[in-house]
Amino acid sequence: MRKIKAGIIGCGNISGIYFKAGNRFKDFEIIACADLELNRAQSKADEFRIKKAYTVEELLADPDVELVINLTIPQAHAEICLEALYSGKHVYVEKPLSISREDARQILDVAKEKGLLVGAAPDTFLGGGIQTCRNLLDEGVIGEVVAATAFMMIPGHERWHPDPAFYYQKGGGPMFDMGPYYLTALITLIGPIRRVSGTTRITYHNRMITSQPKHGESIHVETPTHIAGLIDFQNGAIGSIITSFDVWGTRLPHIEIYGSKGSLYVPDPNTFGGPVYVRKAGESSEVEVPLTHGYTDNSRGLGVADMANAMMTGKTHRANGEMAYHVLDVMQAFLDSSDQGSHIELSSSCKRPSPLPVGLVDGEVEIY
Numbered sequence: 494m495r496k497i498k499a500g501i502i503g504c505g506n507i508s509g510i511y512f513k514a515g516n517r518f519k520d521f522e523i524i525a526c527a528d529l530e531l532n533r534a535q536s537k538a539d540e541f542r543i544k545k546a547y548t549v550e551e552l553l554a555d556p557d558v559e560l561v562i563n564l565t566i567p568q569a570h571a572e573i574c575l576e577a578l579y580s581g582k583h584v585y586v587e588k589p590l591s592i593s594r595e596d597a598r599q600i601l602d603v604a605k606e607k608g609l610l611v612g613a614a615p616d617t618f619l620g621g622g623i624q625t626c627r628n629l630l631d632e633g634v635i636g637e638v639v640a641a642t643a644f645m646m647i648p649g650h651e652r653w654h655p656d657p658a659f660y661y662q663k664g665g666g667p668m669f670d671m672g673p674y675y676l677t678a679l680i681t682l683i684g685p686i687r688r689v690s691g692t693t694r695i696t697y698h699n700r701m702i703t704s705q706p707k708h709g710e711s712i713h714v715e716t717p718t719h720i721a722g723l724i725d726f727q728n729g730a731i732g733s734i735i736t737s738f739d740v741w742g743t744r745l746p747h748i749e750i751y752g753s754k755g756s757l758y759v760p761d762p763n764t765f766g767g768p769v770y771v772r773k774a775g776e777s778s779e780v781e782v783p784l785t786h787g788y789t790d791n792s793r794g795l796g797v798a799d800m801a802n803a804m805m806t807g808k809t810h811r812a813n814g815e816m817a818y819h820v821l822d823v824m825q826a827f828l829d830s831s832d833q834g835s836h837i838e839l840s841s842s843c844k845r846p847s848p849l850p851v852g853l854v855d856g857e858v859e860i861y
Contacts, residue, residue: 497801500525500545500552502573503564504537506655507587507793511562512541514794519856521560521801527552549573553580560585560804562797567664571596574611578603583804585612585797588673589824590817592664597821601814610804611814615674616796618681619811619849620765624786626750626757627848630682634771635752638683641724641732643675643748646740651702651712658712660738661700666716667736668824671763676820677812678748678762679724679732685819685842686732688725690835691827693717696739722827727842765792785851799858806859811846819843 499521501508508526515523525545528534538546545555552558553576561577563570563586571591577584578600590613591597604611617623630638645667650657659665680686696719700712719739724732735745748759755773760766766789772779788795796812803810819841826837850860 494519495805497521497559497804498524498557499560499562499797499801500527500547500555500558501537501562501564502527502549502552502577503587504528504533505564508537508564510791510793511564511797512537512543514797517856518794518798518801518858520798520805520858525552525555525558549576553577553582558582560797560801563587566659567592567669568659568662571600574600575603578607578609581607581609583610583800585800586614588614588817589664589669590814590821592669594822594825597818601818604814610800610810611817612796612800612810612812613814613817614793614796614812615677615762616793616799616812617674617762617765618678618846619788619795619799620792621784621786621789622760622765622767622769623678623681623762624849625767625769625782625784626682626759628785628851629757629769629771629782630750631848634755635750635757635773636754637752638728638730639751639753640730641679641683641748641750642746643679643732643734644743644745645671645675645747646735646737646743646745648741649700649718649738651700651704653704655704655706657702657704661712661714661716661718663716666718666720667738668717668720668827672734672736672824673817673820674762675734675736675748676823677816678759680816680819680843681846682750682759683726683730683732684728684845685726686724686823686839687727688836688838689722689823689826689830690837691720691722691830693720693828693831717828717831720827720831722830724823765789786849787853787855795858802858809847811849813846816843816846
């Protein structure tokens with residue numbers, strides 16, 4: 494069976510799991526890597542036995558590379574995606590798709606013009622936890638979806654990340670950093686969004702880095718660090734979401750979905766596994782539900798494998814550009830709503846991605 498040949502641009506913290514994915518999944522392999530710092534690319538090439546460590550320009554010029562996996566920082570996502578597309582290569586990018594609607598729309602337009610595919614993280618919604626939740630909802634276990642809540646509240650990244658400044662620049666903050674996991678899960682489970690409202694604040698305008706190697710350096714905060722939003726889904730359900738880098742502790746759940754016949758407790762959308770719980774109408778407590786799908790460990794790269802399969806079969810890949818654009822549009826709309834003091838009607842939409850098949854062998858995205 495043929496494998497799509499992929500190259501990674503951006504050999505930072507998250508790249509390791511993608512290099513491993515090239516050996517795990519049957520639909521693609523990593524044949525090259527690149528970074529602005531060539532020695533960092535060479536280090537990853539040596540570690541994962543990749544034959545070619547390139548500059549970015551060299552990787553984009555390699556005719557053997559069919560798919561670029563863009564793992565650069567968010568501020569560089571659009572530039573690298575567009576360069577890859579203009580080089581005739583399909584592109585899969587870490588979240589978010591871009592830091593602006595305009596750049597993200599250009600990425601999709603260029604891809605369409607050139608007949609190329611765009612994919613985007615997160616792909617955690619393809620894991621066993623959220624796929625089990627999707628199965629329960631599709632079977633009507635909790636009835637019609639009425640409402641949902643989502644919470645991601647932590648102190649921030651300057652305590653542990655080696656270079657955390659970009660989390661506090663435009664395109665960062667808790668909504669653009671972690672919102673994609675939560676919103677992608679909600680869209681997968683409930684459907685696209687038609688309107689939002691939001692309110693935001695910056696609590697600490699300067700933050701001190703306490704991690705190494707930049708311990709003691711100060712970060713000037715340029716983007717909201719606490720965002721509260723209301724969501725009107727196209728199907729009539731109502732959602733509430735809070736993302737924050739300003740909270741020291743919380744007991745609130747990750748995601749809960751409330752239906753006419755019960756409630757569904759969704760696992761952390763930044764992970765692939767469970768647990769999943771259901772509490773049906775009239776029952777006094779929730780019951781844990783066995784997971785129906787695999788990929789419950791760290792399976793990042795699953796979205797790349799699904800996209801590679803789509804490149805070969807013509808099917809629609811699940812972690813696709815249109816859904817990533819809709820997520821970006823929603824995130825930006827929360828900020829716009831707060832600035833303007835009004836609801837924001839969304840101009841974008843997308844389809845709910847199809848569920849993964851039950852009974853997949855590890856490394857596969859389709860039943861062969």
